[in-house]
Amino acid sequence: MDIDIYDKVKELEREIWKIKVTLLRSGSIKRSKKSISLEGIWKGVEITEEDIERAKKPLFPQDYDV
Template identity: 45%
Template sequence: MKQVAIKSTVDMLQKIETIEKEVMDLKVSVLKKLAPTNKKVISLKGILKNVDITEEDITSAKKSLYSKIGP
């Protein structure tokens, strides 16, 4: 009986090690996809050129943004 318990424990540890390796491989894969590429960064500087934003616009935006949060 003790032999069976030891064997099942060893099998379980091997399965855990396999899962750990798969998780690490997945982690590396995700990190590679998230890594920045050599694509050119598009600048948004000047996109709102000649646009006037009033205090009323800001107040309206705040009300809209925070309306679901409460008082």
């Protein structure tokens, strides 16, 4: 069951990426060239090594036994 959900999420991510690329290429939306500072949003937040590892898993599944 978990693998089915994982596969569905991955498929949705691919579909969203395709839509995003299509919109960018068509000129319907434009990327902002101005960088955005998140400094104020993160004030007082502590990020642990565990948080970082948990965030890496979906980005680099080949490096983890997922």
